[in-house]
Amino acid sequence: MNKNFQLISALSLAAALTACGGGSSGGGSTLTSTAVSGTASKGIIIGGTVTAYPLVNGVIGVTALGSATTDAEGKYSLELPTDYDGSPIVITIEPASDGTTLMRCDIPSGCGTGVSYGDDYTLAASTGFSMSAILPEAIAGQTVTVNPTPLTDVAANVALDALSGVSAPNDFTVEQAIADANSATADRFGITGDLNEQPVIDITDPVAVAAASTDAIIYNSLPGAIVEATQDDDSALSIEEALETFVTDYVDNGGISGNTATAGTTSLEEILDAAQDVLTETSTQQGGGDLDLTAVTTTLTTETTNAGAETPDTPDGGDASDTAADGELAQVKAMVSDLRDIGASASIDLTNSASAFATQIEVASIATEAGTTSAMDALTGTGVAVSEAMNAYSLGSTVTTYTASNGLVASLSNIVATETETTLALSGDIAVSGSLNGNTVAMTYTLAAGGTFVETGMWAPDWPEPGEDHSGSATVDADATLNFDVAGTITNADVELAITEGSIDISATLDETENWDQSNIDGVTSIDEDEQLDATLSVSFDLEVSLTQQVPSIQSALTPADPVSFAGTLGFSVQGIDISESETFNADHDSTGGTDAETWESDTTFDTLNISFSGTFTQASQSFGAAFALSAAGNGVVFSDSGTWGGSWSTTTPWQSSETESSSDTETTTNYADLSVSLSFEATLTGIADPVSVTFGASRTGLEEGTASLDLAWEGNHLDFDITGGETGGSATLSNQDGVSATFVENTAGDLSGAISNGGSQYATIDDMGVIHYVDGNFESL
Numbered sequence: 001m002n003k004n005f006q007l008i009s010a011l012s013l014a015a016a017l018t019a020c021g022g023g024s025s026g027g028g029s030t031l032t033s034t035a036v037s038g039t040a041s042k043g044i045i046i047g048g049t050v051t052a053y054p055l056v057n058g059v060i061g062v063t064a065l066g067s068a069t070t071d072a073e074g075k076y077s078l079e080l081p082t083d084y085d086g087s088p089i090v091i092t093i094e095p096a097s098d099g100t101t102l103m104r105c106d107i108p109s110g111c112g113t114g115v116s117y118g119d120d121y122t123l124a125a126s127t128g129f130s131m132s133a134i135l136p137e138a139i140a141g142q143t144v145t146v147n148p149t150p151l152t153d154v155a156a157n158v159a160l161d162a163l164s165g166v167s168a169p170n171d172f173t174v175e176q177a178i179a180d181a182n183s184a185t186a187d188r189f190g191i192t193g194d195l196n197e198q199p200v201i202d203i204t205d206p207v208a209v210a211a212a213s214t215d216a217i218i219y220n221s222l223p224g225a226i227v228e229a230t231q232d233d234d235s236a237l238s239i240e241e242a243l244e245t246f247v248t249d250y251v252d253n254g255g256i257s258g259n260t261a262t263a264g265t266t267s268l269e270e271i272l273d274a275a276q277d278v279l280t281e282t283s284t285q286q287g288g289g290d291l292d293l294t295a296v297t298t299t300l301t302t303e304t305t306n307a308g309a310e311t312p313d314t315p316d317g318g319d320a321s322d323t324a325a326d327g328e329l330a331q332v333k334a335m336v337s338d339l340r341d342i343g344a345s346a347s348i349d350l351t352n353s354a355s356a357f358a359t360q361i362e363v364a365s366i367a368t369e370a371g372t373t374s375a376m377d378a379l380t381g382t383g384v385a386v387s388e389a390m391n392a393y394s395l396g397s398t399v400t401t402y403t404a405s406n407g408l409v410a411s412l413s414n415i416v417a418t419e420t421e422t423t424l425a426l427s428g429d430i431a432v433s434g435s436l437n438g439n440t441v442a443m444t445y446t447l448a449a450g451g452t453f454v455e456t457g458m459w460a461p462d463w464p465e466p467g468e469d470h471s472g473s474a475t476v477d478a479d480a481t482l483n484f485d486v487a488g489t490i491t492n493a494d495v496e497l498a499i500t501e502g503s504i505d506i507s508a509t510l511d512e513t514e515n516w517d518q519s520n521i522d523g524v525t526s527i528d529e530d531e532q533l534d535a536t537l538s539v540s541f542d543l544e545v546s547l548t549q550q551v552p553s554i555q556s557a558l559t560p561a562d563p564v565s566f567a568g569t570l571g572f573s574v575q576g577i578d579i580s581e582s583e584t585f586n587a588d589h590d591s592t593g594g595t596d597a598e599t600w601e602s603d604t605t606f607d608t609l610n611i612s613f614s615g616t617f618t619q620a621s622q623s624f625g626a627a628f629a630l631s632a633a634g635n636g637v638v639f640s641d642s643g644t645w646g647g648s649w650s651t652t653t654p655w656q657s658s659e660t661e662s663s664s665d666t667e668t669t670t671n672y673a674d675l676s677v678s679l680s681f682e683a684t685l686t687g688i689a690d691p692v693s694v695t696f697g698a699s700r701t702g703l704e705e706g707t708a709s710l711d712l713a714w715e716g717n718h719l720d721f722d723i724t725g726g727e728t729g730g731s732a733t734l735s736n737q738d739g740v741s742a743t744f745v746e747n748t749a750g751d752l753s754g755a756i757s758n759g760g761s762q763y764a765t766i767d768d769m770g771v772i773h774y775v776d777g778n779f780e781s782l
Helices: 150-164 171-188 206-210 214-233 239-253 268-284 294-308 328-346 355-367 370-396
Strands: 035-039 049-056 066-069 075-079 089-094 102-104 120-122 131-135 143-145 401-403 409-419 423-436 439-458 470-491 495-521 524-549 564-590 593-605 608-619 622-633 639-650 656-665 674-683 692-700 706-714 717-726 729-736 741-746 752-758 761-766 771-774 779-781
Touching: 035 089, 049 075, 066 075, 131 150, 131 171, 150 171, 150 214, 150 239, 206 268, 214 239, 214 268, 214 294, 268 294, 294 608, 294 622, 294 674, 294 692, 328 717, 328 729, 328 752, 328 761, 328 771, 355 524, 355 564, 355 608, 355 622, 355 674, 370 401, 370 409, 370 423, 370 439, 370 470, 370 495, 370 524
Parallel strands: 035 143
Antiparallel strands: 035 075, 049 066, 049 089, 089 131, 102 120, 401 409, 409 423, 423 439, 439 470, 470 495, 495 524, 524 564, 564 593, 564 608, 593 639, 608 622, 622 674, 639 656, 674 692, 692 706, 706 717, 717 729, 729 741, 741 752, 752 761, 761 771, 771 779
16 A cells, blocks of 8 residues: 555554545536435424525525424424425524424523523524524435534524625525535534534433534534623623624624633633533533543643634634535545645554654653653642641641641741631741652742631640650541642752742542550650541642753653753643541660651542643744643542551661552453543644644543544644554544545554545545545545
């Protein structure tokens, strides 16, 4: 096969990245028995009236071609007249005049008084609600899929607005305007494939969401998110008015801004943020507790970050595909041409790293390297030190310096405390310094909004002096909520993490018990201690940071002398951390020597973990913007650590010690922690004139299995690869902006074969030599 094209890829950020004219334009010829079917949603619309109208000289006709009513799932089907000639049509959905139409509430904040997310509310005809979708043609003898949604409504209105400025539109002009509007709108919202045929699901139903792809979930979260974001900008708008306002503003402004500094203006960033809220609400529905949205979360986080990086208040309506109005076979051949250009430039392979992007991946991988992870762990450790120092302050009331259980030293200054018998509210500064697991820490925390520490129980304020006998026990039950402004540095052998400004929120529940026994008999001092800690923590960071590799401990494999640096924002959130720790300590000392021994065990579980980076990565002379996101769900997996430490000394031998440590987890083939990562950046590829937006994604789908994706976008073009497989071979599905879909299967020898379809029809096959055979008798090699 032609190795200029080798399909997709391994991504170093995930475990195993295992793994394009026969149609004619309408006008003129007589067609027979064409059906139109689909599903209408802005939430699911039940009992709505769907009507097909002809588009005459660029204007919607007054005589309906057919109509139908949506069922309980929002589905409909109608048949066009036998004399329908295949020319452009508009599909509309409106409330029934008898007031029986319902709409599923997919808006996170609810849909009016008493109508919660997931409930149905009445969609009255008097509201003027209407959504449309527009088609350049419908082929005789086929069932055309049209799923009306707010985004198809945007495209329909964009097309009609464009045609309103044409004095005498002909068939070609009309079809081109429709195809361009649908293609450009899909491009602006990152949608691959035919906009009218995007799958519709009930986004409020966890079962439907669990069975859907990441792309489908995101697409179906947008209708509710659009209304939520628009109402956030103007709370006086009803649901119907919010949707109409959004569409009107989009058409009038020529698109939507990625982000905005203008009050009352809805941006793409705000909509994508609201889409996260939609999915959060779905997770709260009955049956949603086990819903795994890690892959969706990482993708949405990356898309939101990219929207936020656009030039503010710059409306963009997307770019239409150059082949949007071409016949289906021509579109297939155009995709193959794009594939060849990408393949020649990228040399993408199903089992090897994507070499064209190796530089970006190598540079951006600093976000997940061990040194960065260690620095983040140390940052969490500083929060522990602050919490313990506050506890000590609440007990002693005069504590200015405190050494935490992890060895970090917290220095308190400018403290203002308000205490009751069981509560403590603090404000002031806490500086944390020292060394933790190879990290040198120098952080300053300013208790911004005041922290509250509520405790019961009592610690003994003093320990016995050497030679004294003493025994006792202590307990503490505490709830703490801490809010900080933070700045400082954490440095290890691999990276330096510098925080210029940021905020950290910590909530914790602690239950700690300690017993001790110290005695002195015949000159031998014996100490026995045991401690049990049970804690539940939630931690979130929102930081402006710089991250720099240290030389020579970590050097780029590509350019050994040049360290990598990152400057931008860091978001970190881990929820529902449950920690159970037990520790024992024993010591026997006398004037001639002594022994110390310590053992510990720790079990940890977590609910969710989210990390995001966005900003600029730099290495030597190259610099590029990128966004990285990672999401994980613990699924009840227990991560365990245990260890021992001991030592001895005597008057004739120096101190000698040893330490052991081990870790394990309870992951199985049926229960494992979910993990999903996404990395997005721009690259310049040979043969592609415009910068290419590149997004890698990977998700864990089993203990030793995963899926991967590679999405490329440039100037109205999209190539989206989805890959599964492993060492014995893989498969990939490729789709593009025109709705062309190619499937590839790789055998154990590394050969690829497959088929290419468009509009529901197969137009080519690919043999194991990489030769494409088209239905028109032509062939070419990849």
